[in-house]
Amino acid sequence: MLSPTRAGHQQSRKAIMDKKIRVGIIGQGRSGRNIHVAALRRPLMREKFEIAAVTDLIPERCNETKAEFPACTVYPDYKAMLQDKSLELIVNASFSYMHVPISIEALKAGFHVLSEKPLAGCVADVDAVGAAAKEAGRVFAVFQEAxxxxxxxxxxxxxxxxxxxxxxxxxxxxxxxxxxxxxxxxxxxxxxxxxxxxxxxxxxxxxxxxxxxxxxxxxxxxxxxxxxxxxxxxxxxxxxxxxxxxxxxxxxxxxxxxxxxxxxxxxxxxxxxxxxxxxxxxxxxxxxxxxxxxxxxxxxxxxxxxxxxxxxxxxxxGSRGADWMGEKLYMNLYDAIRNGAPLxxxxxxxxxxxxxxxxxxxxxxxxxxx
Ligand SMILES: NC(=O)c1ccc[n+]([C@@H]2O[C@H](COP(=O)([O-])OP(=O)(O)OC[C@H]3O[C@@H](n4cnc5c(N)ncnc54)[C@H](O)[C@@H]3O)[C@@H](O)[C@H]2O)c1
CATH class of the missing domain: 3.30.360.10 (Dihydrodipicolinate Reductase; domain 2)
Incomplete structure (x- = not known):
């Protein structure tokens, strides 16, 4: 029989494992909406992730996701989203030149981050994001679903x-x-x-x-x-x-x-x-x-x-769209966040x-x- 402390520890570990990862998506364009929302609405993904927040420079772009996931919060900008400590994972589907600065900000604010590709235009920027992830002790992944x-x-x-x-x-x-x-x-x-x-x-x-x-x-x-x-x-x-x-x-x-x-x-x-x-x-x-x-x-x-x-x-x-490949990547990311698995x-x-x-x-x- 397990000791009460060990059993308690196992229960709280199970509670964490069962907890869905609350996701905030920055950008609701071709990628943010058509790839990330599409991947995260797949049945297997719904067991592990929850689309909890979205934001876009063009606010109307958030409407369809809000209609589909009524509990999802629409933030006026990404800085407001980064104040929401109920989120665990930030998906950065903004313009490519914003991938590095927004990802670093999100990591520093304590979130795990999934950045769209291309991560950066130069190696120095890749290293800067890597250093920010290391310092924050958060998982940083790049959406190279291919x-x-x-x-x-x-x-x-x-x-x-x-x-x-x-x-x-x-x-x-x-x-x-x-x-x-x-x-x-x-x-x-x-x-x-x-x-x-x-x-x-x-x-x-x-x-x-x-x-x-x-x-x-x-x-x-x-x-x-x-x-x-x-x-x-x-x-x-x-x-x-x-x-x-x-x-x-x-x-x-x-x-x-x-x-x-x-x-x-x-x-x-x-x-x-x-x-x-x-x-x-x-x-x-x-x-x-x-x-x-x-x-x-x-x-x-x-x-x-x-x-x-x-x-x-x-x-x-069967069909093998970006959402299907995305699901595989998200599964690996879930495992990295919850179990420390390698990306x-x-x-x-x-x-x-x-x-x-x-x-x-x-x-x-x-x-x-x-
Ligand atoms: N992995 C893939 O297969 C794949 C496919 C398409 C796009 N992408 C990548 O996704 C990123 C977005 O591309 P897209 O095709 O979706 O472009 P898009 O123009 O269709 O959408 C980008 C959206 O992000 C919003 N946005 C930009 N900066 C923002 C900010 N600071 N805060 C909030 N919203 C912001 C824009 O208003 C726009 O709605 C690019 O980096 C692109 O390379 C990847």
Whole structure:
């Protein structure tokens, strides 16, 4: 039998575990409303989180959430929200250039914080948020939900299974043809395709690349179709011995798009788009033995052999929107807040991503000054 103190301790621990995390969301735009409210209204999320407060510079943007969650408080601004000590978690879905200052303020006020991507435009700012989280002893997470994408995770599983052998090169693309004229095209808003949609693909590419910075990077950036000051076309190659070459492309001027993921392996390859993957490989142990021949081949022949290919395909079932990936991220965040579990998307991952983007944009801006 448990001692009365131990039983009491277990009961209060259970009470904390059962307590929903009260969430305040800053921003009710495409992300705050269409992704975060959408994720948190999912049945599993309602058991763990409660949308308790919202705010937006445009107050009417809070109306739909208030109508859907009547107990939710609408604050006139985020500073008023940060006075509400009944909240535990602040979701920062404001403009990208506000992610760092608002997150630091919220951490200092004692809240756990989930910031939308891109966390920052430079590594110094990533470090400033990291230091604020450490000092406050609060969980700080970045909403890089593409890390939970089912197709990406299946691609990783296939690569890690070894059937393709050593991964030689991985191509990540996120392409379309579109013109854009909103604040996301402005450098001063920490906009631009690299930090915006590009941060999802770079996060995935770095996961496959490994926990290191590349030795060499070659990047070409352009602004083509968008109306602001930031880029909308990025081609980036990076390498490090012992790691796959990464070929990364994010552009809004591709009328004909290549597959989202393409993997070249020692024994085979893979091609994938959201929801579908095809891969094939040969088994080296079953292939005809070959050896190097230095002399010209007899009868002027080329090296030719018939490899037996093993082919596979995978299709995703069900809908896999940002709210679905968001749910996975929120589950991990819940576990981090309540049980001290490690975050899947670590701040050091985000730091590496921002370091690469910062360096590429610096090179681009220096070249364009000449
Ligand atoms: N993870 C994803 O897949 C994803 C998708 C879309 C947007 N985002 C990110 O979410 C952020 C918001 O983008 P969006 O597309 O929702 O933009 P948006 O323009 O649709 O919405 C932003 C909202 O935030 C409000 N806002 C800005 N600063 C505020 C402040 N200080 N206090 C209160 N409200 C404030 C604005 O009034 C606006 O309603 C961006 O950083 C963007 O990169 C991420």
């Amino acid at each position: 890390r939970f994408d089912s197709t990406f995770n299946k691609v990783m599983e296939i690569c890690n299974s070894g059937v393709l052998g050593r991964i030689v090169m991985a191509r990540f693309t996120r392409n379309n043809f579109a013109r854009r004229w909103d604040w996301q095209t402005l450098r001063e808003y920490t906009g631009g395709a690299f930090l915006n949609t590009g941060s999802h693909s770079l996060d995935q590419a770095l996961k496959l690349f490994g926990d290191v910075m590349p030795d060499k990077m070659l990047c070409s950036i352009q602004r083509v179709n968008s109306f602001g000051t930031a880029e909308d076309h990025i081609k980036l190659l990076f390498t490090k011995p012992g790691h796959p070459t990464i070929d990364y492309e994010v552009t809004s001027c591709a009328v004909f798009s290549p597959p989202r993921y393409q993997i070249y392996g020692e024994f085979g390859g893979l091609t994938a788009n959201p929801g579908t993957i095809e891969w094939k490989y040969y088994k080296p142990e079953e292939a005809a033995p070959q050896h190097l021949i230095k002399e010209p081949l007899p009868e002027r022949k080329y090296c030719s052999e018939k490899l037996e290919w093993f082919e596979n395909s995978w299709k995703d079932t 899947v998307v670590r701040l050091e991952d985000v730091r590496r991503q921002i370091a690469i983007i910062e360096e590429c944009i610096k090179q681009y801006e220096n070249e364009n000054k000449k």
